[in-house]
Amino acid sequence: MTRAATTGPGGDETLRAAVVEGCRWLVGNGLVVGTAGNVSARRDAEHFFVSPTGTPYHALRPEDVALVDLDGRWRGGRRPSSEWRIHRDLYRARPEIGAVVHTHSREATALACTGRGIPAFHYQVAAAGGADVRCAPYRPFGTQALSEAALVALAGRRACLLANHGVLCVGADLDAALGLAAEIEDLAAKYRIALGLGRIEILDAAQMREVLDRFATYGRQDGADPDLVHAADPSDGSPEEPR
Numbered sequence: 001m002t003r004a005a006t007t008g009p010g011g012d013e014t015l016r017a018a019v020v021e022g023c024r025w026l027v028g029n030g031l032v033v034g035t036a037g038n039v040s041a042r043r044d045a046e047h048f049f050v051s052p053t054g055t056p057y058h059a060l061r062p063e064d065v066a067l068v069d070l071d072g073r074w075r076g077g078r079r080p081s082s083e084w085r086i087h088r089d090l091y092r093a094r095p096e097i098g099a100v101v102h103t104h105s106r107e108a109t110a111l112a113c114t115g116r117g118i119p120a121f122h123y124q125v126a127a128a129g130g131a132d133v134r135c136a137p138y139r140p141f142g143t144q145a146l147s148e149a150a151l152v153a154l155a156g157r158r159a160c161l162l163a164n165h166g167v168l169c170v171g172a173d174l175d176a177a178l179g180l181a182a183e184i185e186d187l188a189a190k191y192r193i194a195l196g197l198g199r200i201e202i203l204d205a206a207q208m209r210e211v212l213d214r215f216a217t218y219g220r221q222d223g224a225d226p227d228l229v230h231a232a233d234p235s236d237g238s239p240e241e242p243r
Contacts, residue, residue, distance in 0.1 A: 015041050015049050016062035022174045023057040026103060031181055032057070036104040037166065038081035041174055042091055046070055050087050052078030082142035089147045090154070090170060097170045099177040104166040108188035111135075112161035118184070118191050120203040123211045127183050128159035128169075131208040138163040159184050 040050035066076035117135035136153035139146035153160035171177035
């Protein structure tokens with residue numbers, strides 16, 4: 001997976017290359033086909049890099065990645081994605097976002113075509129930041145109306161579905177947004193299978209609050225666990241954690 005760089009000497013070139021790598025990662029992992037979907041990375045408070053419209057990802061070059069500002073002005077070799085408004089509005093509204101990934105991945109898009117999101121059928125929906133993954137109502141692609149519907153569905157979340165369209169994921173960097181796109185696709189597949197098996201047990205609000213509390217330190221090396229102690233390893237000189 002790619003890692004978005006910060007700006008600075010060489011930062012723009014690195015970010016453009018990261019957007020290209022992110023697009024190819026989506027293709028390689030079966031999350032997009034052809035020219036579907038788009039990827040962006042924040043450059044600074046006023047600008048972002050976004051993949052171009054109508055360009056096959058295998059042929060994409062860093063110089064094809066457009067630089068767009070929050071007023072809709074762009075620079076680069078190719079016109080930005082038709083969904084640039086979604087990226088612009090998310091960066092404008094949510095300063096914690098460093099990357100945006102939009103896909104038409106098979107399972108999640110099929111679910112979006114039924115107009116439903118992903119409920120708390122599995123605790124891992126908390127990876128998207130809340131107790132469910134919402135589905136924004138259908139709006140034509142490339143429109144301000146679609147961007148506005150997506151922002152509502154993403155309120156307090158890092159992912160949403162777009163009815164009859166696809167998936168939208170955000171993250172602090174490209175690694176986070178790309179990884180979440182893969183996770184949403186996996187969750188959608190599991191939910192589809194569960195729907196075919198009959199009644200689904202949905203986790204209640206209290207259960208999901210506990211999950212979200214646990215997710216606050218999930219995956220962190222400094223996460224607290226009173227029953228887990230790091231034993232001393234003389235070979236690396238690491239001290240044993242106090243009880």
